[in-house]
Amino acid sequence: MADIFATLEDIVGLRRKGNPDASYVARLTAQGRAKIAQKLGEEAVETVIAAIGGNKPAIASEAADLMFHLIVLLADAGLTLDDVRAELARREGVSGLDEKASRGT
Numbered sequence: 621m622a623d624i625f626a627t628l629e630d631i632v633g634l635r636r637k638g639n640p641d642a643s644y645v646a647r648l649t650a651q652g653r654a655k656i657a658q659k660l661g662e663e664a665v666e667t668v669i670a671a672i673g674g675n676k677p678a679i680a681s682e683a684a685d686l687m688f689h690l691i692v693l694l695a696d697a698g699l700t701l702d703d704v705r706a707e708l709a710r711r712e713g714v715s716g717l718d719e720k721a722s723r724g725t
């Protein structure tokens with residue numbers, strides 16, 4: 621089965637320049653980067669609220685909204701999930717605590 625994130629990224633890439641009357645991705649993209657970022661922030665807050673509530677299906681649903689909007693934002697910024705994968709790969713094996721200590725702040 622194809623990775624759903626890769627599939628979604630392809631769909632978002634196609635829909636970005638679509639008809640705003642027929643596509644949510646096209647409509648949101650047409651509203652600009654700040655609006656996309658605002659939606660991402662809203663979905664992040666909704667994910668936080670669901671996490672505190674502790675209902676697993678609700679958390680998964682909000683996380684899906686969050687990931688979807690993150691993909692829309694990345695596409696608008698000219699970035700792909702491969703860019704995020706590369707950054708995470710770069711960090712692989714480096715403890716978050718060690719990295720924080722190395723900042724010396």
Ligand SMILES: N=c1c2ncn([C@@H]3O[C@H](COP(=O)(O)OP(=O)(O)OP(=O)(O)O)[C@@H](O)[C@H]3O)c2ncn1[C@@H]1O[C@H](COP(=O)(O)O)[C@@H](O)[C@H]1O
Binds near residue numbers: 643644645646
């Ligand atoms: N995965 C998603 C997806 N997840 C969430 N959403 C939409 O994201 C929006 C989230 O907004 P809210 O929950 O805040 O609800 P809202 O009241 O509509 O929000 P606002 O009015 O405040 O903008 C809703 O309209 C959801 O339907 C999604 N819309 C599209 N996709 C995927 O993107 C593909 C392309 O979609 P279109 O661009 O619409 O063709 C679809 O086939 C799906 O695979």
